[in-house]
Amino acid sequence: EAGVTQSPTHxxxxxxxxxxxxxSPISGHTSVYWYQQALGLGxxxxxxxxxGEERNRGNFPPRFSGRQFPNYSSELNVNALELEDSALYLxxxxxxxxxxxxxxxxxxxxxxxxxxxxxx
Amino acid sequence: xNSVTQMEGPVTLSExxxxxxxxxxxxxxxxxLFWYVQYPGEGLQLLxxxxxxxxxxxxxxxxxxxxxxxxxFHLEKGSVQVSDxxxxxxxxxxxxxxxxxxxxxxxxxx
Numbered sequence: 165e166a167g168v169t170q171s172p173t174h175x176x177x178x179x180x181x182x183x184x185x186x187x188s189p190i191s192g193h194t195s196v197y198w199y200q201q202a203l204g205l206g207x208x209x210x211x212x213x214x215x216g217e218e219r220n221r222g223n224f225p226p227r228f229s230g231r232q233f234p235n236y237s238s239e240l241n242v243n244a245l246e247l248e249d250s251a252l253y254l255x256x257x258x259x260x261x262x263x264x265x266x267x268x269x270x271x272x273x274x275x276x277x278x279x280x281x282x283x284x
Numbered sequence: 285x286n287s288v289t290q291m292e293g294p295v296t297l298s299e300x301x302x303x304x305x306x307x308x309x310x311x312x313x314x315x316x317l318f319w320y321v322q323y324p325g326e327g328l329q330l331l332x333x334x335x336x337x338x339x340x341x342x343x344x345x346x347x348x349x350x351x352x353x354x355x356x357f358h359l360e361k362g363s364v365q366v367s368d369x370x371x372x373x374x375x376x377x378x379x380x381x382x383x384x385x386x387x388x389x390x391x392x393x394x
């Protein structure tokens with residue numbers, strides 16, 4: 165079974181540019197999560213998508229946005245890049261999510277290898 | 285609010301030493317608790333989980349018991365190896381709350 169995949173592996177941008185990061189979940193998983201892992205700051209929750217909708221958002225500015233496609237893959241966009249956006253961006257997928265409008269399950273998250281974003 | 289307090293690192297141990305990484309949580313009623321591990325240059329992966337109070341999770345020689353009375357889920361290993369060098373995260377798996385924190389960095393020296 166294929167795991168969570170992310171692309172690109174590395175991304176180098178300059179300040180003010182936009183970055184697009186992609187994630188493909190494990191087949192059958194409907195929830196996708198995005199995290200930022202900056203040096204010394206641990207893993208910070210960015211966004212949660214389930215069934216194509218944004219369900220929860222972490223404490224990040226609006227220039228961090230994303231979407232989930234009908235095939236449950238997801239894209240994270242970071243606009244107006246700043247130097248402090250340099251980090252490892254991790255995507256995770258899970259069976260947990262919504263069912264009939266109600267939260268279901270407390271299942272483990274499966275992580276991809278990450279995209280290393282460097283802003284110069 | 286609900287949160288998890290994890291022992292800060294970094295932790296450096298000699299090979300075959302005993303490891304304990306403390307993890308306590310403030311909320312009650314978690315249906316399960318997880319430990320994740322991140323090896324150098326990789327994403328996180330599930331190390332073990334406990335699915336109910338007093339349940340013990342184990343994997344690769346690591347163990348953790350979900351103790352409701354002390355709200356703890358400490359990670360232990362009797363004899364660490366160099367290959368155990370990684371960052372360890374105690375994580376509550378609630379769907380709408382995601383807190384992995386900074387983790388605990390472990391370095392095992394030969």
